[in-house]
Amino acid sequence: MPGASCMLYSQRVLMHVRYGYFCEDCNVAVYPTTTRAELRWLKERAHVAREVARHSSGGLDHWMTEGLAFLEDHAGHSVIVMERP
Numbered sequence: 001m002p003g004a005s006c007m008l009y010s011q012r013v014l015m016h017v018r019y020g021y022f023c024e025d026c027n028v029a030v031y032p033t034t035t036r037a038e039l040r041w042l043k044e045r046a047h048v049a050r051e052v053a054r055h056s057s058g059g060l061d062h063w064m065t066e067g068l069a070f071l072e073d074h075a076g077h078s079v080i081v082m083e084r085p
């Protein structure tokens, strides 16, 4: 079953390979519990996510809150998505 093995594979990636944001200016990083694709999405659309956060009563997922806080702290800095060493 290709579907099942594909799912297992992505779960393994999520559990063992973590990605995060790294600020090249401050030399600090955060590793929210999510995928690289989502980190990149959030970085490109931080303003959209903030709007969603403001209008949703349930709030954002924890990784999003964590990621947004980091992006806000390092606004204007050189922030990249990187694999945890």
Ligand SMILES: [Zn+2]
Pocket (backbone or CB within 6 Å): 023, 024, 025, 026, 027, 073, 074, 077, 078
């Ligand atoms: Zn910074």
